[in-house]
Amino acid sequence: MESQSIDHAALLPLYLAAATAAVALFAGRAAKAATMIGLAASGAAAIWLAAGPTRRTFAVDDWFSFTADETAMGLAALFAALTLLVAAISGRTESEYLFLLAVSAAGGITLASSRDLITLIVAVETLTVPLYVLVARPGRDGAEAGVTFLIASITASATALMGAALLYSAAGTVHFAGLAPALAEAHTGLVAAGTALLLGGLAFKLAAAPLHSWAPLVLERAPLPIATYLASASKLGGAIAVIWVVHFGLAAGAGAEAGLVLAVLAVASIAVGNIGALVQRRTVGLLAWSGIAHAGYVLAPLAALSTASGRENPAAAASAALAYAVFFVLLEAGAFASLTAVRDDGGRIDELGGLWRAAPGPATVLLISVIGLAGLPPALAGTFAKVAILEWLASAALWMAIVVVAGAVVGLAYYLRLARTVLLGEGARARPRFTVAVLAAGLVLAAASLAPGLVLEFTSMSQ
Structure with a gap:
C-alpha cells in the first residue's frame, strides 16, 4: 500500500505550537519563557510560509484537508500572537495553564488551514x-x-x-x-x-x-x-x-x-x-x-x-x-x-x-x-x-x-x-x-x- 505523502513544512507552525504545549507542561519555572519563545517561533514560521507558495497536504484524489496559503498562515500567525499576548498578561502561572493555552493555539492554527x-x-x-x-x-x-x-x-x-x-x-x-x-x-x-x-x-x-x-x-x-x-x-x-x-x-x-x-x-x-x-x-x-x-x-x-x-x-x-x-x-x-x-x-x-x-x-x-x-x-x-x-x-x-x-x-x-x-x-x-x-x-x-x-x-x- 502506498503511503500518503505529507508536506511537513506546511505543518511547521502547528508542530511548533504542539511542541510548545508539550514543553510547557514539563518545563516547571521555565514554562512561561518556553511558551513565549515557542509561540513566537510558531508565528514566525507562519509568516515565512505566508510569504512563499501555497502548500497543501493530506490529499484524497484532488482534494486536500490542510492548506497553508497566505490567508491561512496570516491567521495562524494572528492566533500565535494573540496567545502570546494572553500569556504575557497572565502574570505568574502554572505549567498546566500555559499548556492549555498552547493547545488551544494549536487548534486555532489547524482551523485556519x-x-x-x-x-x-x-x-x-x-x-x-x-x-x-x-x-x-x-x-x-x-x-x-x-x-x-x-x-x-x-x-x-x-x-x-x-x-x-x-x-x-x-x-x-x-x-x-x-x-x-x-x-x-x-x-x-x-x-x-x-x-x-x-x-x-x-x-x-x-x-x-x-x-x-x-x-x-x-x-x-x-x-x-x-x-x-x-x-x-x-x-x-x-x-x-x-x-x-x-x-x-x-x-x-x-x-x-x-x-x-x-x-x-x-x-x-x-x-x-x-x-x-x-x-x-x-x-x-x-x-x-x-x-x-x-x-x-x-x-x-x-x-x-x-x-x-x-x-x-x-x-x-x-x-x-x-x-x-x-x-x-x-x-x-x-x-x-x-x-x-x-x-x-x-x-x-x-x-x-x-x-x-x-x-x-x-x-x-x-x-x-x-x-x-x-x-x-x-x-x-x-x-x-x-x-x-x-x-x-x-x-x-x-x-x-x-x-x-x-x-x-x-x-x-x-x-x-x-x-x-x-x-x-x-x-x-x-x-x-x-x-x-x-x-x-x-x-x-x-x-x-x-x-x-x-x-x-x-x-x-x-x-
Missing part, C-alpha cells in the same frame, strides 16, 4: 476544550462560569456535528472542494437542515444570538487574561469556522439557505448585543454584550448570500467578513489587555474615571480600542472594518447595510460613554502592569490603522 468538515470541527474543539478548564478559576463564580460554558459548548458542538452529518449524507463527502458542487444537486430539505444546524452550532463560538447568553456571564467571571482570549482568539476561531464553511463548502451549492440562516443570526445579534450593552454598568459586561453585536457585523456580509446579487460574488462577502473579524479581534484584544493591566477584574465603568491621568499608557490603548470598536477615527482600524463590510453590503444587500449602520449608531452611545469616563472622569487609581505587552498591542493597533491594506490583502478570499 482546515479544508474539510472533520478537520474543521476537530480544530474548533481543540481550540475550545482547554478553555473549559481555564475559565473555571477557583471559587463558586468561576465554577459556575466553567459549567455554563461547558454545557453550552457541548450542546452547540453536537448541533454542528449533526449538521455536518446531514451535509455529508447529502453530498457524499466532507471535503469542501467536493461538498460545494455536490450540494447543488442534493435534496433541498436535507441541505437546508444540515446548513441550519451546522451554522447554528458554529455561531455559538462567535457568541451570535440566539446562542449568545453564555458570553456575558463567562467573560465577566473568567480571569481577565482568559476573558481576553475568549473575546479575541476564541471569537476569531468562530468567525473562521463559519466563513470557511460558507465560502469553501456552501456558497456554490447552498448559498441561499446559508444566507437566510446567517441573515437571521446577524440581525438578531446586532439587535440583542446593542440593547444589552446599552444598559451595562460594568466594563467587561459592556464589552461582552457589544461583542455579540460585532458578531452580527461579521455575519452580515455572508447574510448577503440570501440575495441573488449577493450570490454573484461570494468571495467578496467572505473577504469582507474575514477582514472585519480580524480588525474586531485586534481591537477586542487591545481593550481587554489594557483593562487587565490596571485591574484584577473588570469592575464598574465609573471606577475607570480619569484612568488616562492615573495610567496613561494602558488608558491610551483602551481609548484607541474603544473608539475603534465604535468605528470612529483616529482609531482607523475600526473605521476600515466598517467600511469593508458596508462597501460590499451597499451593492449586495442594502437592507443589511442599513441594519449595520443603525447598530453602529446605537453603539456610539455606550462606547463614547466609556471613552468619556476614561478620559474626563475622576477617581481611578491604578498601578499599571504588563507595560511591554500592552504597548505592543497598542503598536499593532496603530499599524492596523496606518496600514489597513496589509489586513485587507491577507484576508482577501479571491487570491
Whole structure:
C-alpha cells in the first residue's frame, strides 16, 4: 500500500505550537519563557510560509484537508500572537495553564488551514476544550462560569456535528472542494437542515444570538487574561469556522439557505448585543454584550448570500467578513489587555474615571480600542472594518447595510460613554502592569490603522 505523502513544512507552525504545549507542561519555572519563545517561533514560521507558495497536504484524489496559503498562515500567525499576548498578561502561572493555552493555539492554527468538515470541527474543539478548564478559576463564580460554558459548548458542538452529518449524507463527502458542487444537486430539505444546524452550532463560538447568553456571564467571571482570549482568539476561531464553511463548502451549492440562516443570526445579534450593552454598568459586561453585536457585523456580509446579487460574488462577502473579524479581534484584544493591566477584574465603568491621568499608557490603548470598536477615527482600524463590510453590503444587500449602520449608531452611545469616563472622569487609581505587552498591542493597533491594506490583502478570499 502506498503511503500518503505529507508536506511537513506546511505543518511547521502547528508542530511548533504542539511542541510548545508539550514543553510547557514539563518545563516547571521555565514554562512561561518556553511558551513565549515557542509561540513566537510558531508565528514566525507562519509568516515565512505566508510569504512563499501555497502548500497543501493530506490529499484524497484532488482534494486536500490542510492548506497553508497566505490567508491561512496570516491567521495562524494572528492566533500565535494573540496567545502570546494572553500569556504575557497572565502574570505568574502554572505549567498546566500555559499548556492549555498552547493547545488551544494549536487548534486555532489547524482551523485556519482546515479544508474539510472533520478537520474543521476537530480544530474548533481543540481550540475550545482547554478553555473549559481555564475559565473555571477557583471559587463558586468561576465554577459556575466553567459549567455554563461547558454545557453550552457541548450542546452547540453536537448541533454542528449533526449538521455536518446531514451535509455529508447529502453530498457524499466532507471535503469542501467536493461538498460545494455536490450540494447543488442534493435534496433541498436535507441541505437546508444540515446548513441550519451546522451554522447554528458554529455561531455559538462567535457568541451570535440566539446562542449568545453564555458570553456575558463567562467573560465577566473568567480571569481577565482568559476573558481576553475568549473575546479575541476564541471569537476569531468562530468567525473562521463559519466563513470557511460558507465560502469553501456552501456558497456554490447552498448559498441561499446559508444566507437566510446567517441573515437571521446577524440581525438578531446586532439587535440583542446593542440593547444589552446599552444598559451595562460594568466594563467587561459592556464589552461582552457589544461583542455579540460585532458578531452580527461579521455575519452580515455572508447574510448577503440570501440575495441573488449577493450570490454573484461570494468571495467578496467572505473577504469582507474575514477582514472585519480580524480588525474586531485586534481591537477586542487591545481593550481587554489594557483593562487587565490596571485591574484584577473588570469592575464598574465609573471606577475607570480619569484612568488616562492615573495610567496613561494602558488608558491610551483602551481609548484607541474603544473608539475603534465604535468605528470612529483616529482609531482607523475600526473605521476600515466598517467600511469593508458596508462597501460590499451597499451593492449586495442594502437592507443589511442599513441594519449595520443603525447598530453602529446605537453603539456610539455606550462606547463614547466609556471613552468619556476614561478620559474626563475622576477617581481611578491604578498601578499599571504588563507595560511591554500592552504597548505592543497598542503598536499593532496603530499599524492596523496606518496600514489597513496589509489586513485587507491577507484576508482577501479571491487570491
